[in-house]
Amino acid sequence: MKKLPNLGPKSEQMLLAAGIESLEEVCRLGAVRTYLMVALTDTKPSLNLLWAIYAGLEGKDWRDVSTEEKAAMLRELEDLKRLDEASSK
Helix, strand or coil, rough: CCCCCCHHHHHHHHHHHHCCCCCHHHHHHHHHHHHHHHHHHCCCCCHHHHHHHHHHCCCCCCCHCCCCHHHHHHHHHHHHHHHHHHCCC
């Protein structure tokens, strides 16, 4: 996998465990969907992974993700989880 800024070897292992094998796939999925795919594995990632993926895609340091950006991602994550639960019923 081409390196995404902000992600170390452990984070890259989590992505691979979730079946995400390329930077292009992360770009296509976006930060929230990528994080959700990782969260659905047994790795139990922290939200720092979400911030890091998002920041890497935006070309900035993960510590520079604003409170507003984090809140928007959390809302999107909850929406995706609800959709996933509704579609599995």
